[in-house]
Amino acid sequence: MANKHPSDIPPPGPDNAERGQTALRAIYAISGGLALVVLGSLVVDFGWAPSWLTGQKSAPVAQVKGEKTDLFTPPDERTIPNDDFGASVRRGMAIFNQTGTNAHEFVGNDLSCSNCHLDAGRQAYSAPMWAAYPVYPKYRGKNKMVNTMEDRIHGCFTYSMNAQGSPSGGPPPYGSDVYRDLQAYFFWMSKGLPIGVQPEGAGFGKIDKPAKDPSRERGAEVFAANCAVCHGDDGMGQTDANGKQIFPPLWGPHSFNWGAGMHKVSSAAAFIQHNMPLSQPGKLSVQDAWDVAAFIDSKPRPKDPRQTDGISLQEADKKWHKSSADFYGETVDGVVLGTGYPKDAGASQSN
Amino acid sequence: MTDKNKQDPRLPDETFEPYEEPRRIPMPVYWIAIALAIWGVVMLVQMSYSTKIGDKERASMSDQEVAATTPVKAEPKPDAGKALFADNCASCHGDAGEGVADAIPPLHASDVVKAGGASAITHIVMRGIGGPLIVDKANYDGEMPSFASVLDDKDIASIANFVASDLNGLKSTVTPAQVAEIRTASADLNPWDGGSGLAGLINGLPAQPASETAPAPSPDAAATAALAMHGTNEIWSCASCHGDKGEGTQTIPRLAGLAPAYLAKQLHDFKEGTRINDSMDYVVKSLSDKQIIELANYYGAMSSPSGARPSLEGDLARGEKIALEGDWTKNVPACFTCHGPSGIGVGDKFPGLAAQQPAYIAHQLAMWQGGSRHNSPLGLMAGIGKSLSDADRRAVADYLASLPPAAANAKLALAVSATTKETSNGQ
Numbered sequence: 001m002a003n004k005h006p007s008d009i010p011p012p013g014p015d016n017a018e019r020g021q022t023a024l025r026a027i028y029a030i031s032g033g034l035a036l037v038v039l040g041s042l043v044v045d046f047g048w049a050p051s052w053l054t055g056q057k058s059a060p061v062a063q064v065k066g067e068k069t070d071l072f073t074p075p076d077e078r079t080i081p082n083d084d085f086g087a088s089v090r091r092g093m094a095i096f097n098q099t100g101t102n103a104h105e106f107v108g109n110d111l112s113c114s115n116c117h118l119d120a121g122r123q124a125y126s127a128p129m130w131a132a133y134p135v136y137p138k139y140r141g142k143n144k145m146v147n148t149m150e151d152r153i154h155g156c157f158t159y160s161m162n163a164q165g166s167p168s169g170g171p172p173p174y175g176s177d178v179y180r181d182l183q184a185y186f187f188w189m190s191k192g193l194p195i196g197v198q199p200e201g202a203g204f205g206k207i208d209k210p211a212k213d214p215s216r217e218r219g220a221e222v223f224a225a226n227c228a229v230c231h232g233d234d235g236m237g238q239t240d241a242n243g244k245q246i247f248p249p250l251w252g253p254h255s256f257n258w259g260a261g262m263h264k265v266s267s268a269a270a271f272i273q274h275n276m277p278l279s280q281p282g283k284l285s286v287q288d289a290w291d292v293a294a295f296i297d298s299k300p301r302p303k304d305p306r307q308t309d310g311i312s313l314q315e316a317d318k319k320w321h322k323s324s325a326d327f328y329g330e331t332v333d334g335v336v337l338g339t340g341y342p343k344d345a346g347a348s349q350s351n
Numbered sequence: 352m353t354d355k356n357k358q359d360p361r362l363p364d365e366t367f368e369p370y371e372e373p374r375r376i377p378m379p380v381y382w383i384a385i386a387l388a389i390w391g392v393v394m395l396v397q398m399s400y401s402t403k404i405g406d407k408e409r410a411s412m413s414d415q416e417v418a419a420t421t422p423v424k425a426e427p428k429p430d431a432g433k434a435l436f437a438d439n440c441a442s443c444h445g446d447a448g449e450g451v452a453d454a455i456p457p458l459h460a461s462d463v464v465k466a467g468g469a470s471a472i473t474h475i476v477m478r479g480i481g482g483p484l485i486v487d488k489a490n491y492d493g494e495m496p497s498f499a500s501v502l503d504d505k506d507i508a509s510i511a512n513f514v515a516s517d518l519n520g521l522k523s524t525v526t527p528a529q530v531a532e533i534r535t536a537s538a539d540l541n542p543w544d545g546g547s548g549l550a551g552l553i554n555g556l557p558a559q560p561a562s563e564t565a566p567a568p569s570p571d572a573a574a575t576a577a578l579a580m581h582g583t584n585e586i587w588s589c590a591s592c593h594g595d596k597g598e599g600t601q602t603i604p605r606l607a608g609l610a611p612a613y614l615a616k617q618l619h620d621f622k623e624g625t626r627i628n629d630s631m632d633y634v635v636k637s638l639s640d641k642q643i644i645e646l647a648n649y650y651g652a653m654s655s656p657s658g659a660r661p662s663l664e665g666d667l668a669r670g671e672k673i674a675l676e677g678d679w680t681k682n683v684p685a686c687f688t689c690h691g692p693s694g695i696g697v698g699d700k701f702p703g704l705a706a707q708q709p710a711y712i713a714h715q716l717a718m719w720q721g722g723s724r725h726n727s728p729l730g731l732m733a734g735i736g737k738s739l740s741d742a743d744r745r746a747v748a749d750y751l752a753s754l755p756p757a758a759a760n761a762k763l764a765l766a767v768s769a770t771t772k773e774t775s776n777g778q
Contacts, residue, residue: 028378033385077676094446101445101452119679229700229728230689238698240691241760242443242493244454247697279684279734 071124071201072131074189085184092185095178096121096129099161100245106157106172108165109302110237110245110254116160116262118275122189124201125274125281131202133183133190149186150179159259164305204270210290214265214325216332219295222288226277235299251299253341258304258321258328265325268293298327303340313338432513435506439498440514442675442693448518455493456486459518463546467553468523469515473530474552476507477537481758482545483560490560494758496695496705497542500656501755504530541654542758569767575645585637589646592630597650598658599708605658608759611644611651612699615765617726618643626726644765654759657706661749663713666742670750673743681738686747689731695757700728706756712748717741 077093080086095102097120099112114120121129136149143155157163157171164170172178193199224233230247231237237249249255261267273289274281284292307316317329317338328338437446440458444450448458458464463486464472479497483490498507504527511530515521525533543549546559569575580595582588589606593599597607606614620626622635638646661667672678674694677685687694689701696703704712718724719736727733739747 025378025381029381030385032378032382033389036382036386037389073680090446094449098445098449098451101449104452119677119684123679226729229731239454240695240697241757241762242451242454242491244451244692246688246691246701277729277731278688279682279731280729281682 072193072199074122074128074130075191077120080188085188088181088184089188091177092181092183093120095182096185103157103172103178104166105168106161106163106166106170106178108162109249109256111161111248111256112245113156113161115248116271118278121186123275125203125205126271127203128201129186130190130193131199133186134193134195135198135202149183150174153179153182158305160256160262162255162257162260162302162305164257165253165302204267205274207266207270207273207289208286210269210287212287214269214290214294216291216295216298216327218288219291219293219298222284222292223295226284226288227292230278235296250296251301253302255301257302257340258338259306263297263301263326263328265290265293265297268296294327298330298332298337300335300337300339300341303338304328307338432509433517435502435510436513438671439502439506439510442687443495448514450486453489454491456484456489456491458514461486461519462557463549463553464514464519465521466555466557467549468521469511469525470523470529470533471549471553472511472514473507473525473533474537475543475549476502476510477530477533478540479542479755479758480545480548481542482548482562484546484549485557485559488557492545494695494760495542496693496755496758497654497656498755499534499537501706501753504528504534569645569648571645571767572649575642575649578642579646579649586642587634589634589650593650594658596655596658597653598655598706599711600658601708601710602714603708604711605707605756606650607653607655608757609651609702610696610699610760610763611647611765612763613696613702614647614650615643616699618647620726626724641767644767648764648767651763652759652761655756657752657754657756659706659708659752661709661752663709663745663749665709665745665747665749667746667750667753669743670746670748673739673747674750678738678743683735683738686751691757693757694751694754699763703757704751705754707748707751709745709748709752712751713744716744716748 080089080093091102096113096117100107100110116126117123117129118126124131132152133149136152137146139145140147140152143151145151147155154171154174161171223235227235227250231250232247234252235250236252236254237245237247240246256262262271269286269289269292272293273284273286277283304316304320306320307313311319313329313336321328330337436448440448443455444458445455450457456463463484467474475495476498478499479495481494483492485491502510508525508527508530512524515523543552544562546556547562549556550559578586579589582591590597592603593606594603597605599605617626618631618635618638621628621631622638624632635643673683674686677683677688686704689697690704691697691701694703694705694707715724716732716736716739719727719733720739722733725733736744
């Protein structure tokens with residue numbers, strides 16, 4: 001700079017001190033800018049930025065309060081292998097979703113497994129199969145013995161599918177392919193879950209005790225307002241134009257029998273609160289769920305198959321229905337509940 | 352910097368050229384400018400990176416496709432019929448053609464198919480079939496829609512050959528040219544009248560039940576048809592918007608084949624203001640309750656080909672998944688759990704969606720999301736509309752537009768005598 005001709009120096013140019021300041025300002029500017037970038041990315045990372053800014057949609061998870069959202073996701077059905085094992089998995093899935101067609105001989109009502117185990121047995125808190133498979137064999141108080149998965153499914157056919165009214169008159173015999181294929185399906189679905197650990201999402205989830213005792217009268221109102229659109233005013237469900245059952249019957253001769261888990265008011269209340277109305281889980285209050293479960297339980301359905309000849313309704317009530325608060329054996333609207341249906345009126349045998 | 356005004360205080364004011372001091376740009380402006388610049392560069396790098404990954408993925412995908420298709424080359428893909436069967440028939444007849452007990456006849460080892468072969472399957476797929484039918488000694492009385500308006504000759508041939516050979520072990524086949532002949536011969540014919548209707552088509556058909564007698568047309572049918580087609584002085588012609596065959600267009604819905612009770616409810620909802628649409632609000636003003644029932648029966652009993660085609664650039668595979676399986680992570684059950692297999696509708700309250708105009712479906716879903724349609728029972732559709740993204744709405748609408756329209760169901764007709772009151776406008 002010293003060698004330069006004086007005219008080369010721009011007259012209003014900054015002096016040395018000014019130059020130092022400019023450099024300082026540049027440093028401030030750059031570090032400030034960097035700080036802003038870091039801050040911005042932090043804000044986005046932690047999800048503090050409003051969605052209109054980031055363009056990300058916050059997933060609308062309808063949360064049932066107090067429940068976790070980090071649930072196991074079963075594999076997509078498109079990943080079922082194209083081999084002999086996969087063929088068994090597919091048959092199992094078909095039995096699960098259209099039980100009356102694909103296990104015709106052993107089904108005595110108009111239900112399919114997937115009517116209560118929603119989304120083909122995949123939906124959390126509707127007793128998903130991936131949450132059951134890893135915890136069997138298991139001791140069950142219901143039959144006071146260690147149950148294999150086959151025993152468990154045998155029970156489902158006996159009670160929930162009302163096998164006593166089926167063409168064969170009972171559940172699939174032990175060793176039947178029905179069990180083999182269903183278990184292949186459950187096993188395939190549970191891939192990656194640890195054995196012996198009950199995963200979150202198992203069963204129908206928990207439901208608080210209601211503030212008031214469940215009332216079938218209040219339940220009737222809840223039913224008319226929230227359930228009848230799909231299940232019909234008479235609870236018999238609906239079929240399509242071809243006669244295929246679309247919405248399941250909740251009581252009556254073509255529903256589950258008095259031995260099924262769903263007939264327990266507490267189980268039904270939990271299922272209902274976490275899953276119904278379909279697509280609106282958690283819509284009903286805890287009280288509404290208990291009330292409507294009581295209402296459904298106070299309706300006739302096929303008899304408890306454990307109450308065979310020689311066992312009276314009273315004995316059966318004492319033996320199998322005392323621990324659960326249900327309407328078995330009571331007289332409601334002039335009907336004694338638990339007697340089932342004469343054979344010609346529906347699926348079940350007479351009593 | 353020093354203040355330049357003070358440099359030469361002797362200069363007279365008049366010659367003073369006012370200029371603004373080159374004021375410094377405030378520091379935060381630099382910060383923001385630099386932050387933006389850095390962000391821009393980061394975005395650029397990221398974008399070019401992800402396009403690179405995308406390109407790579409696409410390249411490897413097409414490699415796989417090439418690998419998968421090369422061995423079969425010129426011949427039609429052996430799996431084409433299987434895939435088409437899965438897409439078009441399985442939602443009713445089952446993945447393996449097993450049918451549904453007491454509702455839908457099986458296609459594997461069906462004695463009707465065995466007697467009639469690929470040609471009979473083509474005839475049935477082309478026209479549809481409804482009414483009493485016996486397959487493998489079991490009784491059915493359903494309604495299968497006609498696929499003529501949604502499948503081309505090649506696809507129908509693939510499906511018929513797949514059902515004949517793979518599901519029934521038959522040797523008989525049809526060619527696309529033969530399918531084209533059957534299409535011409537079937538044009539404008541009603542669905543086959545159950546098993547008895549097939550008697551002339553299939554030699555050695557197992558014994559079939561007699562057909563049901565069609566319900567007598569209502570005495571006012573002609574007047575209702577005239578009203579729908581031409582309107583009156585006060586009433587606009589429905590056909591002018593909804594089409595001569597009730598097939599709809601764009602955001603004007605298909606009405607043909609929807610359950611009369613559903614149609615009547617919508618007309619009442621427009622009238623009472625619980626559903627809002629400028630055109631329909633005006634249209635329903637002059638309709639009497641009796642006319643509403645008659646028009647609902649008229650459109651409910653109408654069978655017409657699909658007037659819908661996928662047109663929203665939706666992802667059909669995604670749409671099919673939503674319709675058949677749902678997206679439970681968003682609390683969206685399969686559409687067909689409520690709207691019936693293949694979207695044929697269920698009872699009075701769950702309208703058919705098959706062959707509905709895709710723009711109309713996407714628009715209605717968006718209206719539920721925005722809250723401007725709020726007349727569905729229990730608000731069932733509001734939640735579903737809210738949970739679907741725009742891309743999902745287009746995907747599912749396009750998929751539904753690819754389905755054959757449900758056959759009209761005469762059993763759902765409303766009794767005209769059920770009319771309780773005539774409105775003042777009634778004629």
